[in-house]
Amino acid sequence: MIDVTFANFETEVIAASMTTPVLVDFWAPWCGPCKVIGPLLEKVEADYAGRFKLVKIDSDQEQQLAEAFGIRSIPTCILVVNGQPVDGFQGALPEGKIKEFLDKHVPAGDALEAEPTEAEQALALAEAGDTDAALAKLADALALDPANDDARCDYVRLLVQAGYLEEAEAALQPTLRYIPLQLRFEALGQWIGALNFAATAAGGTGDVAEFDAKIAANKRDFDARYAKGRILMALGDWTAAMDELLEIVMRDKKWNDEAPRKAIVAIMELLTPPKPKAAADAGNKSAGGIELSGKSVTEQDPQALLVATYRRRLSMMLN
Numbered sequence: 001m002i003d004v005t006f007a008n009f010e011t012e013v014i015a016a017s018m019t020t021p022v023l024v025d026f027w028a029p030w031c032g033p034c035k036v037i038g039p040l041l042e043k044v045e046a047d048y049a050g051r052f053k054l055v056k057i058d059s060d061q062e063q064q065l066a067e068a069f070g071i072r073s074i075p076t077c078i079l080v081v082n083g084q085p086v087d088g089f090q091g092a093l094p095e096g097k098i099k100e101f102l103d104k105h106v107p108a109g110d111a112l113e114a115e116p117t118e119a120e121q122a123l124a125l126a127e128a129g130d131t132d133a134a135l136a137k138l139a140d141a142l143a144l145d146p147a148n149d150d151a152r153c154d155y156v157r158l159l160v161q162a163g164y165l166e167e168a169e170a171a172l173q174p175t176l177r178y179i180p181l182q183l184r185f186e187a188l189g190q191w192i193g194a195l196n197f198a199a200t201a202a203g204g205t206g207d208v209a210e211f212d213a214k215i216a217a218n219k220r221d222f223d224a225r226y227a228k229g230r231i232l233m234a235l236g237d238w239t240a241a242m243d244e245l246l247e248i249v250m251r252d253k254k255w256n257d258e259a260p261r262k263a264i265v266a267i268m269e270l271l272t273p274p275k276p277k278a279a280a281d282a283g284n285k286s287a288g289g290i291e292l293s294g295k296s297v298t299e300q301d302p303q304a305l306l307v308a309t310y311r312r313r314l315s316m317m318l319n
Contacts, residue, residue: 001042004055005062012055014301017080021052021106024078026059026071033092034075040095041077044102052079052106079105083301084273118144119151122158131162146174149182156188160195168192183269190266191233198234201227206235222248222255229263238267242310249317264314268307 004012013022027034045054059066078088122137138155159168175185208231214224225248232241248260
């Protein structure tokens with residue numbers, strides 16, 4: 001068990017959860033039920049022998065962390081996996097119920113040494129900077145199982161990031177027959193379209209000055225705003241792209257068959273952190289948080305917070 005503060009939260013919770021699930025116990029010295037569940041959690045941590053890590057956060061002393069997780073009562077326990085909160089419970093549960101909760105998410109003892117899949121190996125190679133090897137791994141995974149949508153999504157995204165747009169379009173093609181089209185593949189298609197557009201617009205330089213001049217002359221020049229938004233999207237200037245596209249939505253929600261709205265939704269999907277595998281059966285829980293007694297617990301990742309902010313802004317403009 002480790003006491004966590006704002007100063008060591010990133011290391012002891014976010015970074016640690018990338019390899020081992022972290023159970024965060026929000027407590028306070030004056031809380032009676034906290035004194036009951038605390039020793040039980042420590043006993044369970046010992047019983048599970050490294051299959052999860054227990055940390056404690058004093059909600060009185062670390063109010064910023066408690067507020068970020070939406071803590072409304074204590075004790076509250078949140079399980080963090082791959083940098084994201086995936087589940088939680090409130091109150092002093094008995095030992096059996098705590099173990100029942102953990103067993104839904106924590107790997108079994110014999111699963112800790114499980115061989116990673118081709119796709120998981122590929123992502124590890126990509127993170128290590130070996131893009132070509134990662135692409136080869138993902139291509140092999142798709143050759144073995146063309147219906148593996150997770151591997152296909154990773155493959156297309158990595159192709160786009162590496163600048164192989166034609167190959168990315170070809171790899172994306174089989175998903176276009178899906179009804180309805182999966183949002184993640186629609187988002188990748190929008191990204192590829194923006195990159196292709198940017199390669200021809202403004203001489204392929206990414207210079208948006210000519211569009212800025214048109215917008216300054218006419219704030220309702222939606223063609224110019226949309227073009228600028230797509231170029232910014234291609235440049236990876238996601239916030240500026242969404243701001244520009246929101247200007248169109250604010251003035252005309254239905255313009256061009258809602259193309260600006262669709263582009264914003266695509267950007268938010270591209271920016272949304274993927275769900276950890278432990279949360280694959282989490283129902284309607286979002287990648288950016290979990291439902292806990294009707295309250296949404298938003299994780300700390302700044303990118304997830306950015307997505308949540310723009311999702312609210314878009315919703316306000318559409319309603």
